[in-house]
Amino acid sequence: MTVAGFTVPRQFSFTTRPYAAVDDATGTSLGLDTIDVRVRWLLDLIGAAQSELVSRLWQPATFDALTAGRDGQGRKLPVHGHVAAARLGWHPTYPTGVYVPSRVTRVVTSQAIGTLRTLAYRDNAISSLSARFDPATGRLTPPTAAGDYVPAGFARGVARQLTARARRNDGAATERLRITDVQEPPQTSMLAMLSAADRQLSQITVADGVMVLTVKLPTHEAPAGRAQWRRVRLIAVIPPHLHTRAITDWHLPTLVLDHRGLLLRCAATESVRAPDLTSGSTAVGVDWSPATLGAAAIVTERQDGLVSDYRGFTYDDRGLGIRLARLQAEGQHLHRKAARLMRLAATAPPEVRAELDEKIAVLDAHRAAVGVKRGKINRELAFHLGREVTDYAAVAGAAVIAIEDLTTLETRGHGRVNNNRAAQSARRKAVDALAHTAAGVGVTVVSVPARGTSALCPGCNDTLSRPGGYHRAWCARCKVGGNRDHVAAVNLARRALLGRSTAIHRRGRNPQIRNTEHAPVRQCRDKTSPTPSRPRHRRVRRSVPTATPQAGVNQRRIVPAPQASVWDTVKPATPHGVTGSREVPTSPASATSVADSMRFK
Known part of the structure; x- marks a missing residue:
């Protein structure tokens, strides 16, 4: 419970990009392209190890342990993912000959356990819904216990999964299912949550609106020893709208690579006034x-x-909603087209399958670009609102x-x-x-x-x-x-x-x-709400001075004619021997043929 007049901590997130990089040992300047390559090597190591760990743990016993919240000795699992993974004996594996620091392993296990803990709720829901699912009708019976209740939208999605599985099994009745029976292991995101590690991997300092992130990055695609991991100082600017905030703590960011390069997803804690809902009317x-x-x-x-x-x-x-709708329709069209090509490639000859795979890769790249545009517009809409x-x-x-x-x-x-x-x-x-x-x-x-x-x-x-x-x-x-x-x-x-x-x-x-x-x-008739400002975008030519009308003279208003259509501007072909007399009727077929030729050229 909060008390009015006091302050409480509040966390928020923001993004920024580094504008300079310096080698921490030698002090030499590094190019941002070099930093992007080294960060990609780090994300590849983390992503491959995380995918292998999640695929190896994709079994009912994993979700039973996470749901119970106890380790093998009956002790309560810690909140931190890497500590819980160490208690349970879940460790990632790396390629032979590749050296990865223990702090990077913390990042891998923390992200993997976070994903599995999120899916543990879905596993319990699927297990409860599958027991109430009728494969003959494709419907769910009403729940009998309060713990069996799930949101209606979630229940419909699971029902669709169970219906598809029953259709593949020719409508055979099934026992209580688990999430491992309904869906495949999830795909992992290419990111590195540095907050799961300590100062041995990364540390952050902020002063005068500038953030300096010191992080250990590999110098080789497959580092063979500790010498191929070197510290780099990444220098980024804090957004100007945060300079006036009462920020008390800056947290380690998450490293992400997008089409522009390295992106830092940062978090901070600020001190705000405690919420007092009873103060205003x-x-x-x-x-x-x-x-x-x-x-x-x-x-x-x-x-x-x-x-x-x-x-x-x-x-x-400001018209951004129309752009979102257009991009959404475009993304759905690309998804349907890629899905159709995937179905064709499944039964196509090897030489045809290679061509289809190239087309699918192009469609996936276009769909990813559409998603990036939609994300930018959504963010702009959210903060503007x-x-x-x-x-x-x-x-x-x-x-x-x-x-x-x-x-x-x-x-x-x-x-x-x-x-x-x-x-x-x-x-x-x-x-x-x-x-x-x-x-x-x-x-x-x-x-x-x-x-x-x-x-x-x-x-x-x-x-x-x-x-x-x-x-x-x-x-x-x-x-x-x-x-x-x-x-x-x-x-x-x-x-x-x-x-x-x-x-x-x-x-x-x-x-x-x-x-x-x-x-x-x-x-009430009193106006209690303010009038929001409505900017008017009016196109005015200020280069040409407006003419002052003469006093006592009625100015005639000239209304321009409407713009002619293509049928009015196309001149029909003149018949042979006619010099353009108006008494000669024009042939509508000739005008149509000319318009069609102009339209499709």
Whole structure:
């Protein structure tokens, strides 16, 4: 429990890139291309060892040990992954003749145990769902115990896996299955989490906005001894928006290679004001909209009850949502095309299979490039939304920003394309960006239940009607309504104000309100919400001075003609012997042939 007026630590992440590298022993400058090659050698060693360890441990006994949380002697497993792996006797193997420091082995085992611990929950869920699965109907029977409950979306995904397995086995009934029976070992990511090691592998210093990371990198693709591991100092710049933060600790980063080179995924701990949900009387609700990323509205608590002007703020994504939809469709098309070529290559002759493999590699590279573009746009959308909503709340004097609980939010009923598009939106990244931005101005972000926010009236809690279509909402009893996203944002803000005394605080997470209470929200004529700034992009030619109209002279307004189409600009071929007289009728076939020839050339 936190006390108002005190500060609490809060962790966040950011990314940066080194701009210089120096050999720690000799002090000579190193090129960034050389650093990228040496980091790739390190990631190849870590990735190969991690994949081999996960594949070797892909058996039910591994998940039984992780679920029990006990080692062979009955002692509780430590939290750190490399210590738990040492207790259980799980050690990676490397190629013969390759020397790898023990601290790099810590990184390998820590990442592998983290992946297996995450999949232990899925193993228990698959074991429970397989016992309730009927292969004849492809349905799951209702759970009988409280421990058998899993989210509906997760249950549908497992049901699809079990249906595919039953189809491969000709519908034969199966016993209780494990995750090792349903899916293959997961693919490991090419990264190095330096936080799992100590100062013998890497250390970090930050001063005057510059971060210096000292890390031990191999000098050979297959290092044969300790002499082929040398320390390198990587110098990077801290982003300017972090210079004003009250940062108390800088953590070791994670090394990642992308298309631009080495990327440092860093983490830091800052000191922020303890969340006090009872200090303010105004709350901002943010609804995740299928049309745009988010919409916001304000509710204020007064002596006579809750009031709102029902004038919401809709986030303007500046056309980035359309780009995301286009890139998503392009990525899905590339995935389907690569999958079809893989099916053809499975039964093709060797010479044809080689050609198909080359095409599949090209498609995979294009799909990876599309994913990189989508990640950049999602990050830009998330932080832009966080800044817009934070400014909106700061101007209104709100102390709380209420968002929908993503664990209970599921996109359904909007069609296959829209459901997939909304499910792949950057909501989780937007929540993190909003919490990070709001913490800088002392505003607390809380999560509230999402069920019924778009369907219930904030005044009488009855079901809303849709007289103007899906995007409109109206309550005939309370005579309130408008945009359904704005109405949902009012409901979210109302739930945050009514349930703030029962909020659950967990370390590393935003406060959560699980119980919903109702109190009528009265529509007031006073404008309680600020007017967000709307930049207008108008193209004006300032090089040519505007002509001053003469006094007393009526200026005639000249309206330009509409732009002609291709059929108006194509001149038909003149018949032989005709000199262009208007009395000669033109042949529509000639115009069509000319237009077709221009279109397909």
